[in-house]
Amino acid sequence: MNKKVQQSSTLLRVKRFNSAPYFLFTVVALLCYFITQIPFSSFGPSLQLDIKDKDDNASIDPEQNVLQSLKINLASNWAKKYTAEAHLAGTNYPLVEWTEQKLQEFGFDTTIDPYEILVSYPKDHDLNLVDADGKLVYKAPLKEDVVKEDPTTYNDTVPTFLGYAANGNVTGHYVYANYGSKEDFKALKEHDIDVRGKIVVVRYGKIFRGLKVKFAQDLGAIGVLIYSDPGDDFGITPANGFKQYPKGPARQESSVQRGSVQFLGGEGSTPGDPTTPSYASKPGVERKDPHSSIGKIPALPISYREVKPILQKLNGHGAKISGFEGELDGFDYYTGPSKYQLNLFNEQEFKITTLWNVYGEIKGEKSNEVIILGNHRDAWIKGGAADPNSGSATLLEVARALGNLKRAGHKFKRTIILHSYDGEEYGLLGSTEQGEYFAEKYQRDVVAYLNLDVSVSGKNLNLGSSPVLNALLFDVAKKLDYPEGGSLYDHYVEKHHGEKIKTLGSGSDYTVYLEHLGIPSVDLGFTGGKDDPIYHYHSNYDSYHWMEKFGDKGFVYHNLAAKYLALLTLQLSEREIINFNLENYAAGLLQYYNETVARVPESWLNRSANSDRKEVEKEKKLDFEEYKYTKRITQSHYVTPICRRMQMGIIHGNKHHHHDESRNLRQILDRTYHQLTFLRNSTEQFDKKSELLQVQYDHIDELPLLQRIKLRLQIRFHNKSLKYFERNFLYSKGLNQRQWFKHIVFASGRYTGYAGQNFPGLNEAIEDKDFNIFVHWLHILNRKITTVANHLNNSN
Ligand SMILES: *[C@@H]1O[C@H](CO)[C@@H](O)[C@H](O)[C@H]1NC(C)=O
Ligand SMILES: *[C@@H]1O[C@H](CO)[C@@H](O)[C@H](O)[C@H]1NC(C)=O
Ligand SMILES: *[C@@H]1O[C@H](CO)[C@@H](O)[C@H](O)[C@H]1NC(C)=O
Ligand SMILES: *[C@@H]1O[C@H](CO)[C@@H](O)[C@H](O)[C@H]1NC(C)=O
Ligand SMILES: *[C@@H]1O[C@H](CO)[C@@H](O)[C@H](O)[C@H]1NC(C)=O
Ligand SMILES: *[C@@H]1O[C@H](CO)[C@@H](O)[C@H](O)[C@H]1NC(C)=O
Ligand SMILES: *[C@@H]1O[C@H](CO)[C@@H](O)[C@H](O)[C@H]1NC(C)=O
Numbered sequence: 001m002n003k004k005v006q007q008s009s010t011l012l013r014v015k016r017f018n019s020a021p022y023f024l025f026t027v028v029a030l031l032c033y034f035i036t037q038i039p040f041s042s043f044g045p046s047l048q049l050d051i052k053d054k055d056d057n058a059s060i061d062p063e064q065n066v067l068q069s070l071k072i073n074l075a076s077n078w079a080k081k082y083t084a085e086a087h088l089a090g091t092n093y094p095l096v097e098w099t100e101q102k103l104q105e106f107g108f109d110t111t112i113d114p115y116e117i118l119v120s121y122p123k124d125h126d127l128n129l130v131d132a133d134g135k136l137v138y139k140a141p142l143k144e145d146v147v148k149e150d151p152t153t154y155n156d157t158v159p160t161f162l163g164y165a166a167n168g169n170v171t172g173h174y175v176y177a178n179y180g181s182k183e184d185f186k187a188l189k190e191h192d193i194d195v196r197g198k199i200v201v202v203r204y205g206k207i208f209r210g211l212k213v214k215f216a217q218d219l220g221a222i223g224v225l226i227y228s229d230p231g232d233d234f235g236i237t238p239a240n241g242f243k244q245y246p247k248g249p250a251r252q253e254s255s256v257q258r259g260s261v262q263f264l265g266g267e268g269s270t271p272g273d274p275t276t277p278s279y280a281s282k283p284g285v286e287r288k289d290p291h292s293s294i295g296k297i298p299a300l301p302i303s304y305r306e307v308k309p310i311l312q313k314l315n316g317h318g319a320k321i322s323g324f325e326g327e328l329d330g331f332d333y334y335t336g337p338s339k340y341q342l343n344l345f346n347e348q349e350f351k352i353t354t355l356w357n358v359y360g361e362i363k364g365e366k367s368n369e370v371i372i373l374g375n376h377r378d379a380w381i382k383g384g385a386a387d388p389n390s391g392s393a394t395l396l397e398v399a400r401a402l403g404n405l406k407r408a409g410h411k412f413k414r415t416i417i418l419h420s421y422d423g424e425e426y427g428l429l430g431s432t433e434q435g436e437y438f439a440e441k442y443q444r445d446v447v448a449y450l451n452l453d454v455s456v457s458g459k460n461l462n463l464g465s466s467p468v469l470n471a472l473l474f475d476v477a478k479k480l481d482y483p484e485g486g487s488l489y490d491h492y493v494e495k496h497h498g499e500k501i502k503t504l505g506s507g508s509d510y511t512v513y514l515e516h517l518g519i520p521s522v523d524l525g526f527t528g529g530k531d532d533p534i535y536h537y538h539s540n541y542d543s544y545h546w547m548e549k550f551g552d553k554g555f556v557y558h559n560l561a562a563k564y565l566a567l568l569t570l571q572l573s574e575r576e577i578i579n580f581n582l583e584n585y586a587a588g589l590l591q592y593y594n595e596t597v598a599r600v601p602e603s604w605l606n607r608s609a610n611s612d613r614k615e616v617e618k619e620k621k622l623d624f625e626e627y628k629y630t631k632r633i634t635q636s637h638y639v640t641p642i643c644r645r646m647q648m649g650i651i652h653g654n655k656h657h658h659h660d661e662s663r664n665l666r667q668i669l670d671r672t673y674h675q676l677t678f679l680r681n682s683t684e685q686f687d688k689k690s691e692l693l694q695v696q697y698d699h700i701d702e703l704p705l706l707q708r709i710k711l712r713l714q715i716r717f718h719n720k721s722l723k724y725f726e727r728n729f730l731y732s733k734g735l736n737q738r739q740w741f742k743h744i745v746f747a748s749g750r751y752t753g754y755a756g757q758n759f760p761g762l763n764e765a766i767e768d769k770d771f772n773i774f775v776h777w778l779h780i781l782n783r784k785i786t787t788v789a790n791h792l793n794n795s796n
Helices: 003-015 020-037 062-069 075-082 093-105 182-190 209-218 304-312 389-407 429-437 439-445 467-477 488-495 510-516 544-551 553-574 582-597 613-634 641-651 665-698 705-724 760-767 771-795
Strands: 109-130 136-139 168-176 199-203 223-227 299-302 341-362 366-376 414-421 446-456 460-465 521-527 746-748 756-758
Touching: 062 389, 062 553, 075 093, 075 389, 075 544, 075 553, 093 109, 093 341, 093 389, 093 414, 109 299, 109 304, 109 429, 136 304, 168 223, 182 209, 199 209, 199 304, 209 223, 223 304, 223 341, 299 341, 341 389, 341 429, 366 389, 366 429, 366 439, 366 553, 389 414, 389 446, 389 553, 414 429, 414 553, 429 439, 429 510, 439 446, 446 510, 446 553, 460 467, 460 488, 467 488, 467 521, 467 553, 467 582, 510 521, 510 746, 521 553, 544 553, 582 665, 582 756, 582 760, 613 771, 665 705, 665 771, 705 771, 756 760, 760 771
Parallel strands: 168 199, 199 223, 223 299, 366 414, 366 446, 446 521
Antiparallel strands: 109 136, 109 341, 168 341, 341 414, 460 521, 746 756
């Protein structure tokens, strides 16, 4: 269709209205609508508002086609290849090229995207236990055993180390600090156990390991030792009669969990390259001091076999604190210190080096609407059969299936891009840097991001998601069989006691998409349950052999993950109306809100919660800035000043904007609750309209030309609201102390690193007992939901 047809259709629509002012308004509004909605390219030879419908190869059913391709299961081939040689971040370029070549073979256009990032590589380490006279009592080997059945463990393995742990050679008394959480250190203090000048020994679990080091460092500790306690193995232990790997499902006693000790999600830190906070690590950029994101004290990881003689020397010394007990045999879980000392030596090479992301793309008809699937490639170890290369194998299977579909003549509606990231392990490096580099483009174009990290380490499906995608995740799960009977959906709801999907925190590559850019994201994978074999996370025993023998015999869960992901991708890329459910999001907001309000201290409720006038003005200005920003990204095309004013009027309807004169907190909480229910009502209507439009679209060929054009326009407007819905929850100034995190609903806990924290602004204020900050965030939330609800209401 060309420009003339579009204009005459405008006039035809307008003629139906006779009241003069309304007529004028409508003409201007519709003109604005056209000017702003139609890309300039429409005026040239390539037309976006194409009326040629369903130009696809109609004889192909895309879903059946990919499922057919995945009847063949090649996941084990890819897994074997990825786990054959060490592939730490920034190493093993041949594997980068191999990944690119595979994607090319499957029919994707590929790119290798390099970044220059600070990482650290192991050089040397040493750990000695000495008595009061300085005599050596025990020297830890700091090595995992060779296991005859498992060739991955033989040689060329990666030494045990912690990424970004500072270099140093320290000697001092040591104390046991349980999981090294905020509460654990508080408990130590309450028992008069001072960690200043000491080495802290903590066990893995509960919070991200980097924050254990941060908290210890903040309190003046000189070094950290982190070990895996059998007490965290759900009873699958030798003490309960389970044999160790490779003979049985229990943890191999020499196994060591490597990992990053970046301060991920902690206050003052940003994910990604610690020398380029919030901007991309391309050559020549300014480099900052990295120490707001990485530590200054040395740290080492250690096995439970090695830590035993060390911890046993604390028996009967210091305090016995409830909740600190594990199941290490011969240790009574006293905190120490004793007269014994540790000498801990860590040496690594810190360097800025090249990391490589690999991208593969199939262009859709709507090339500016993009679905991204991502997985990282780098591992701490030679193997990495689960973390991350179960995900890598799954991703290649998805690529193969989508490639076959393309080859069969199917034309994809939206663009699909697969990402293989480097450096996730050190601190979400590859994904964060590219997210920062392509921020504007991604915010404009990306509809959804699907993440795979460990796609298989057991049989239980786990999901984390932005709630707009929950309904889709369940719908697709209903279409797939679960290997042990029933559907994948049946399995999920049984395991999770209903349709419950957790919200996302951090710890994998979706972080930049959701929490920095506001792009709806999903993280999925099959993990082990309580009674399943211990998965040797970041250890040499996360190997192909373990996967084949214990993790996923026959690679059937790899295959299921690929089917699931491929179908989810098609649902997002091929449906005309973007397949998001907004009501689930609004319902989620209400639920998190209630949970938050329940924690508000009673004594706050009667306090006056007026916002400071100056503050209000400032925030209003910010709103306007953000509005412009959102416009810039949602509206890449020409906008006239008059149109902008009109759109402002439409979107910022005055209905629900009043000042907060003389209100106490209880009133503002109630008003916010009311606004949330208003939002839920708006989303309910909006979702109904989504369904209606899709049904109409499915029969578009039966409509007369003008109806068709009208439907197209409605869909266009509707799709746009769907696509940018989640962006509305970004706050450009970011969270307190963590400005990189922009999402006001979803973040990781500042003291946990991994786990999700909903409404972080509000909940952190409650934790800190800071009334004013709480009020500040409540006003922000109130404004955001009012804006969104008005906008949706106007679109209904
Ligand atoms: C180590 O690997 C080499 C090949 O790279 C092999 O020849 C040798 O047998 C291996 N050593 C052991 C102990 O298996
Ligand atoms: C580390 O310090 C200890 C104790 O001072 C010393 O014996 C040892 O040689 C040092 N190690 C290295 C590699 O410098
Ligand atoms: C459509 O698909 C069929 C069956 O896969 C194939 O034979 C045919 O060549 C395709 N047509 C086009 C135009 O790609
Ligand atoms: C939230 O709390 C209100 C008032 O206590 C209650 O009526 C409502 O059902 C709750 N909503 C959710 C989603 O929990
Ligand atoms: C808050 O005010 C209400 C009435 O205004 C009163 O009934 C209530 O006791 C007050 N609560 C507190 C905690 O002061
Ligand atoms: C939302 O809808 C419910 C049920 O239709 C209605 O009772 C309620 O008043 C509405 N709330 C708002 C704020 O619009
Ligand atoms: C929504 O629908 C319109 C009309 O079919 C289409 O042109 C547009 O690309 C779609 N937008 C999105 C974001 O999917």
